[in-house]
Amino acid sequence: xxxxxxxxxxxxxxxxxxxxxxxxxxxxxxxxxxxxxxxxxxxxxxxxxxxxxxxxxxxxxxxxxxxxxxxxxxxxxxxxxxxxxxxxxxxxxxxxxxxxxxxxxxxxxxxxxxxxxxxxxxxxxxxxxxxxxxxxxxxxxxxxxxxxxxxxxxxxxxxxxxxxxxxxxxxxxxxxxxxxxxxxxxxxxxxxxxxxxxxxxxxxxxxxxxxxxxxxxxxxxxxxxxxxxxxxxxxxxxxxxxxxxxxxxxxxxxxxxxxxxxxxxxxxxxxxxxxxxxxxxxxxxxxxxxxxxxxxxxxxxxxxxxxxxxxxxxxxxxxxxxxxxxxxxxxxxxxxxxxxxxxxxxxxxxxxxxx
Numbered sequence: 001x002x003x004x005x006x007x008x009x010x011x012x013x014x015x016x017x018x019x020x021x022x023x024x025x026x027x028x029x030x031x032x033x034x035x036x037x038x039x040x041x042x043x044x045x046x047x048x049x050x051x052x053x054x055x056x057x058x059x060x061x062x063x064x065x066x067x068x069x070x071x072x073x074x075x076x077x078x079x080x081x082x083x084x085x086x087x088x089x090x091x092x093x094x095x096x097x098x099x100x101x102x103x104x105x106x107x108x109x110x111x112x113x114x115x116x117x118x119x120x121x122x123x124x125x126x127x128x129x130x131x132x133x134x135x136x137x138x139x140x141x142x143x144x145x146x147x148x149x150x151x152x153x154x155x156x157x158x159x160x161x162x163x164x165x166x167x168x169x170x171x172x173x174x175x176x177x178x179x180x181x182x183x184x185x186x187x188x189x190x191x192x193x194x195x196x197x198x199x200x201x202x203x204x205x206x207x208x209x210x211x212x213x214x215x216x217x218x219x220x221x222x223x224x225x226x227x228x229x230x231x232x233x234x235x236x237x238x239x240x241x242x243x244x245x246x247x248x249x250x251x252x253x254x255x256x257x258x259x260x261x262x263x264x265x266x267x268x269x270x271x272x273x274x275x276x277x278x279x280x281x282x283x284x285x286x287x288x289x290x291x292x293x294x295x296x297x298x299x300x301x302x303x304x305x306x307x308x309x310x311x312x313x314x315x316x317x318x319x320x321x322x323x324x325x326x327x328x329x330x331x332x333x334x335x336x337x338x339x340x341x342x343x344x345x346x347x348x349x350x351x352x353x354x355x
Contacts, residue, residue: 011060020057025053029050035087067085106184114320123220135217138220165205179194180265228323230260252316271336
């Protein structure tokens, strides 16, 4: 079996423009096929692996300088840069390019991922790589679809349980549908992509100037519950921390019911990718690390106790074990699942339902 250290050596040489011997290429093909679930997810078969890796090598040499420069400003990516680029970012971009090529209209790719899973970084990297295929990529976040500050104030007055923006019910679904439909079926007119500034109103956030584009080939629509569907309310009869009281269960059921309104948005997705932490509780740890770094840099940050309350609030609204896990385990929901390890590196990659 070929080791990962050997893989890194191969990729380092390719990134520098060197060529591999026939034996090296054979070993690289073997290593690619040994990761069966990843090979299946990206449609790599024994009879095609040689051609696939030849194209990936070409793409690596073209985009590596840009990706390396990007990662200089993202220190957490440096330790796993070449491995992640070779094993995830390049094949994922190629997979998306093939989807777009086979479609007669722009491709809408849903990306589901919680705090710290790397949604924004993934979007930026894919945009760089897909440019080499000649495709224009635009990112749209579920956060960009928040209701206005004034509307959310009225919403929280009507339902004091909506303490923060984020849960189902705090988004302008009509705006999302209008935007995705305009992107899916461009008419030649300019398209306004909504944007949201979280710093406005002392951190409460509000709409800001939209991004004006003429169209896009691929749309990356990401968010912490993009694609999440309502489940049978009976699942909330059990106690699963932090849903432990009658009030918690009522809130969870109500948020679950709100998800019905989001289904038309999810129907606009052509496929769904899930960034899945190996343990959903890692999001709490990652948020603490981020806030601790902010405080160390002299910027205001939440205390650990405030973070616990904040993260648990969202778990009460949409508990990952009850609402996101079904997407990963069901073969007809998530097209791709990417595991995120505790150190933010990428673990297994597989098709939904294959875990």
